[in-house]
Amino acid sequence: MGKITAVSPFAPQALAKLPAIDGVRFATAEAGIRYQNRTDLMVAVMEPGTVVAGVLTQSKTCSAPVLRCRENLTHGKARILVVNSGNANAFTGMKGREAVDATVASAAAAAGCKPAEVYVSSTGVIGEPMDAGKFTHLLGGLVKKTKANAFEAAARAIMTTDTYPKVVTRKVDLDGVKVTINGMCKGAGMIAPDMATMLSYIFTDTAISQKLLQALVSEHVETTFNCMTIDGDTSTSDTCLVFATGKAAEKGQEPITRKTDKRLAIFGAALHDVMRDLAIQIAKDGEGLSKFVTFEITGAESFKAARTIARACGNSPILKTAIAGEDPNWGRVVMAVGKSGEAADRDKLTIWFGPHCVARNGERSEEYDEKTVAQYMKGREIVIRADVGVGQASATVWTCDLTHDYVSINADYRS
């Protein structure tokens, strides 16, 4: 672990209290995989009938657990999720696959389900062989002591360099039946999700078909987790899984099974809200951050072009260090827009720092006042907007500044 232990300035004063979700129970343990005196193993047990949808890292060197999740998602049924922190079980060859096999076998026995209904994730150091024997013997006992009200403990057990657990809850009314969506995730470093995300688990009692749930997750990940970056470094282990127990059917919720069902959009909006909230929480706990930064790009050719430009800003070390230094160095936004490779009209480019227009139509704005903008940069939350003047599409990317603490944390991660 790195040297910095201060809590992010964006940690919530008090964590949200998450209601129980019918059909899901959690337990955690101290397995001593790498960390001492903290939980590092989490299991979630779901009742029969639970469907799961998800997206996984597009990394060409993805971890052994990611490969197993990808395989099991083709079935889309889930009964148990096992997550460990401290070791990513990535780039561990045949031994990595064997560790997954052993975990899946023990978990299936503990939950009384098929191996195809087991989901596994690992997060931590890459390339260190993982000894699943440190925790497989614990799974039987853990399943027996699962509790419905243990979301926060579960969210804590999956943390690595995170400084606070990330949880969120939303309730939705589906034709008179209240359903709940609870989510948790971890982030902190090596975060630049691409078609996927860092570890994120969302649970709902909504009754919905796996196919429609997968379509919603695939759609909303593009504007939530895939619009967030800490350092431009896409992890080998990114995983976002959404579990729907369907238990709301017992309260009278007619299952959602058709694309034309108008409740699909209502549920989808709430799911989007949960995913967006989690993505922002990850950015707000970026390694070593002092400021939370939002890049809003408008006037682009397409959403993807706008997002590429916003990511170019969000991944620029020279821009993010200027923000850390509270320097309104908007010329570096010009640089990032230019290097992105996407269409932009230099002579229409207009840039705002918060409410202040700093550049208009390709040159410094006449109303630009260095002192006013420098004062704005002292804030904790910085919003930078740029209109690139070639179209109507837009995108928003959330990130943080690049500070001395990021360097310290990552210079010493393994020591």
Add this chain to the structure above:
Amino acid sequence: MGKITAVSPFAPQALAKLPAIDGVRFATAEAGIRYQNRTDLMVAVMEPGTVVAGVLTQSKTCSAPVLRCRENLTHGKARILVVNSGNANAFTGMKGREAVDATVASAAAAAGCKPAEVYVSSTGVIGEPMDAGKFTHLLGGLVKKTKANAFEAAARAIMTTDTYPKVVTRKVDLDGVKVTINGMCKGAGMIAPDMATMLSYIFTDTAISQKLLQALVSEHVETTFNCMTIDGDTSTSDTCLVFATGKAAEKGQEPITRKTDKRLAIFGAALHDVMRDLAIQIAKDGEGLSKFVTFEITGAESFKAARTIARACGNSPILKTAIAGEDPNWGRVVMAVGKSGEAADRDKLTIWFGPHCVARNGERSEEYDEKTVAQYMKGREIVIRADVGVGQASATVWTCDLTHDYVSINADYRS
């Protein structure tokens, strides 16, 4: 300017002494554009008959001087080069074009040439309107006091956050006639050349057609400047110009005018060597560096794929901070290979840190010894090799580590 003023540990003990090149003369001045008590204006005057070839930034927000160079390169004749530091004249709208017009007009009058034979570059802060009036009146006097032996002074005048001037010289024998190639460049931050480079000027007395010279420059930039990165941030102002005065013809060098001329490859190899040397010098003076890092990727599908993977390593903040911390965290090389998007066989991936194989065929190498590799990481020059196991192509990228000093320098660049 940032806070850090220590000289790069890779600065040469003594600068190379560059011989005069027949047909080129230099002068510098303190114009007070931004810096005080240092030179910030450089002119190079070339004799009639000089041809020029070059490559320029692909940035969509490129600077006004870059646009003028691009226009003038279509003619390919050069008589005078004017470079200022302290202001990039980028994103300065109509005023930026007017500043270029004024500079070109004054320079053409001073050198007694056409405006199309004037080349201009500016480097420094982006978005600050540039007052060409600070130096246009100096050009006439400067041209009169140019000297053939003033390469080092010229290289110093174009520096921004560079900690040492970067020069190189090579001599080539072309069928018994010795020709010379001298080069200079500046770098330091916002450096990730893409089809171009930061400011770099190369001079030779070789007699060669402009068309062939341009073909050589375009070819060799791909494996030299475009294989170097400091922070992944492509500048608005990248410029590489190669001037050939042709004066060696007076010593009997038959001009090179045909593709089949075997001297083309001999001259090309020396030019490549000069460009490679300058690119490495830029990496060795990266902002705040403590280590010079080389990534060698082999076994890729193509040179471009190999370079993309090597750049993904060279631009990874999380990997480069680990190197700064002397941590042999090779899992982050696995991450960078994976995120690059290029084909790689995870289960054949093999990685070396210097002479030490740390991973072989998709998992930690059996001969891996943490202490030995940790000792290797204490060195100043780090070579990391990865074979991605899918083809025969390779590429090398030069970069540096990401340190606290990079953050300090860029948090305060404008203050």
